[in-house]
Amino acid sequence: MRLPRGAGLGRLAAGALRSSQQHVCVSGRAAASMAEEAKKLAAYAAVDNHVQNNQVVGVGSGSTIVYAVDRLAERVRQEKLNIVCVPTSFQARQLILQHGLTLSDLDRHPELDVAIDGADEVDAELTLIKGGGGCLTQEKIVAGCAKHFIVIADYRKDSKALGQQWKKGVPIEVIPMAYVPISRTIAKRFGGEANLRMAVSKAGPVVTDNSNFILDWKFEHAQNWKEVNTAIKMIPGVVETGLFVRMAERAYFGMEDGSVQFRDAPIN
Structure with missing residues (x-):
């Protein structure tokens, strides 16, 4: 039975796609x-x-x-x-x-x-x-x-x-009741945004070994990290920074x- 025009091409394209996917998979495993x-x-x-x-x-x-x-x-x-x-x-x-x-x-x-x-x-x-x-x-x-x-x-x-390779931001451990005002203060004073880190395999935020929350601050540009680290730690409710x-x-x-x-x- 003769295949409709284009049917064989579709099959070849699918085969090529599978081959490409396998190559990407192998390359990913190698990396x-x-x-x-x-x-x-x-x-x-x-x-x-x-x-x-x-x-x-x-x-x-x-x-x-x-x-x-x-x-x-x-x-x-x-x-x-x-x-x-x-x-x-x-x-x-x-x-x-x-x-x-x-x-x-x-x-x-x-x-x-x-x-x-x-x-x-x-x-x-x-x-x-x-x-x-x-x-x-x-x-x-x-x-x-x-x-x-x-x-x-x-x-x-x-x-x-910093920020050249790591794109997830600077982690900041905070007292749970203060995460919203801390997030707003960081964004206002230093730019970027500080988002509450959410858990992957459970509903709700990540909870640290110290029973606190984590904000991930995605900054917009390079900073004086020593000064920024000290300033963030002085915000009430901040426990520690990942700097x-x-x-x-x-x-x-x-x-x-x-x-x-x-x-x-x-x-x-």
């Missing part, structure tokens, strides 16, 4: 795999270069820190290290316990030798945006208690200026070619 390997490389470099025997280590949160804890546990077993770990979140606490590492807290160990954590974005001066996972307050507390704060990330997180200014000592970046690059904070 994701490359990024995961880059995270692992950065994490291993940081743990190998900055963790020594008889240290108290702050353990950050997020996907990159999983590899750091893997490597930390491996070194503890192989080298018989005496390491105490202080978590920045419930997730970090569970990672520490799952790997059989010694868990502690800031009550028992208020001063840490080193803290290792990821970042959503790192600029040329090692100013960070953190809090994409919602743990910014505890992450900043732990980092502030450490003699050395080391950042680990993949190549996608490296920027010349980490002059805190990180060094950042490790796992690169696409399998190498690891690092950048030190400028000397002030």
